[in-house]
Amino acid sequence: MKKTIVLYPGVAVSHFLPMMQLADELVDHGYAVAVALIDPAFQQHTAFPATVDRVVSSKPTVRFHRLPRVELPPATATDDGDFLLLGYLDLVRRHNECLHDFLCSMLPGGVHALVVDSLSVEALDVGERLNVPGFVFHPANLGAFAIFLQLPSIRAEGEPSFRELGDNPLELPGLPPMPASHLFSQFLEHPESQVYKAMMNVSRRNAQYSKGFLVNTFESLEPRVVNALRDSRCHHGGPALSPFYCIGPLVEKADERRDRAERHECLAWLDRQPERSVVFLCFGSTGAGNHSVEQLREIAVGLEKSGQRFLWVVRAPPVAIDDDDDSFNPRAEQDVDALLPAGFLERTTGPGVVVKLWAPQVDVLHHRATGAFVTHCGWNSVLEGITAGVPMLCWPLHSEQKMNMVLMVEEMGIAVEMAGWKQGLVTAEELEAKVRLVMESEAGSQLRARVTAHKEGAATAWADRGSSRSAFARFMSDMDRTANIR
Structure with a gap:
């Protein structure tokens, strides 16, 4: 009988998809995989439920189980469907008994191990009660995760808070200076x-209660922080860190088999x-x-002035921000065409394409015509850019994306920063200049060379005797040993 691993993914596309790539690897290595899903239907935003449905239908060898829905307080979700941290933690906590019942239902064969998302770490308590070894899956890079794990131990009582530090840098082993x-x-x-306090608690629980960490990166991409985490001196006197396994890149692959009739028109x-x-x-x-209407117009002007071909995925702001402007529809679903500068779409037809809401990002990045990627620095997108060998322009928006930007620019050397994000507006002039830099200059050629080297490193990591394949083998060995001695 196959050993069963239960995966408990986070409730967001960026957390869910990499863990489903992990599911594929576990199946390929002979494990049975069951995925416990918090029902995504509560979300007002449709991207996550649609992604779950697509993945479930594409993985017949994986067992998916939707946990019973629980009653949620009205304030759990924000107006746009994104969860605040407290609401998310409450959501996971309310599902713990549902997860417990699901794990119990898998008897007599039982559960070999439980792998939970790094923000769902309270679910490790469920595994602990049932004597099931628990591991944490971190869908982003090791650098940001190292910062996350160390923060509780680097600010002593009486010292300025992170909030008070402002742009002053944190100096952490293996990492470039990181503005607080x-x-x-x-x-x-x-x-x-x-x-x-809740975030600090999540950090401490990650550091203390996991049997090990699976991280969606590869060693040659982040060698300094890998070495630093292997050195106990990086823990600042805190508890010893559980083993970590760099098993990335876990990303979706370009769909080269897609029938031409099914291809998105932007690919043609x-x-x-x-x-x-x-x-x-x-x-x-x-x-x-x-983006705001003002920002959309700055992007449009900058792209047009740059003279570069472009493929731009646009989402309209949810409401009008200028009630005196009659050029656009102030409903929730605005007309994107009317938000852009007059005549922009007509003037750029041919050298440019504007796609509304969504494009097949992986397929676009792997297309031979794609030469640069302006990205919000979400880690899935970064890895997709790296594995496609495309240099990037960083425009961070939220979460760990600002930290990712520093790592991409200062440590990995694969991107340039759109500095205007700090003021809340990237001007047309900056966008034009940075796009020209990446597409036309020697500095851009150097970026491309470095990202190409990391692309090759990503392929090598999962080759025979590669670092990620070896780390995955260590994880399976440690998991089997821990499960057998419980």
Whole structure:
């Protein structure tokens, strides 16, 4: 009988998809995989439920179980469907008994191990009660995770809070100087606030209760922090860190088998463009990537002035921000065409394409015509850019994306920063200049060379005797040993 691993993914596209890539690897290595799902139907934003449905239908060898829905307080979700941290933690907590019942239902064969998302760490208590070894899956990079794990131990009582530090840098082993202002927003709240304490608690529980950490990165991409975490001196006197396994990149692959009739129309346009000639702009799968009308117009002007071919995925802001402007519809679903500068779409037809809401990002990045990627720095997108060998322009929006940007620019050398994000507006002039830099200059060629080297490193990591394949083998060995001695 196959050993059964239960995966408990986070309730967000960026957390769910990499764990489903992990599911594939476990199945390929002979394990049975069951996925416990918190029902995504409560979300007002449709991207996550649609993603879950697509993945469930595509993985017949994986057992998916939707946990019973629980009653949620009205304030659990924000208006746009994104969860605040406290609401998310409450959601996971309310599902613990449902998860417990599901694990119990798998008797007599039982559960070999439980792997939970890094923000769902309270679910490890469920595994502990049932004597099931629990591991944590972190869908992002090791650098941001190392910061997350160390924050509770690096600010002594009486020292300025992270909030008070502002842009002053944190100096952590194996990492470039990280401005305190770039941390997760919850760490920048008042230290006595409920959300700050909750985030610190999640960090401590990650560090103390997991049997090990699976991280969606590969060693040659982040060698300094890998070595630093292996050195006990990086823990600042805190508890010894559980083993960590760099098993990335876990990303979806370009669908080269897709029937041409099913291909998105933007791919047919890319087919007609010269190699490495197109700038691709896309800002993630959630509503957080919706820019203001003013920002959309700056992007449009900058793209047009740059003279570069472009493929731009646009989401309209949910409401009008200028009631005196009659050029657009102030309903929730605005007309994107009317939000852009007059005549922009007509003038750029041919060298440019505007796609509303969604494009097949992985397929676009792997297309020979794509030459640069303007990204919000979500880690899935970063890995997709790396594995496609495309240099990037960083425009962070939220979560760990500011930290990712520092790592991409300062440590990995694969991107340039759109500095205007700090003021809340990237000007047309900056966008034009940065796009030209990446597409036309020697500095851009150097970026491309470095990202190409990391692309090759990503492929090597999962090759025979590669670092990620070896780390995955260590994980399976440690997991089997821990399960057998319980």
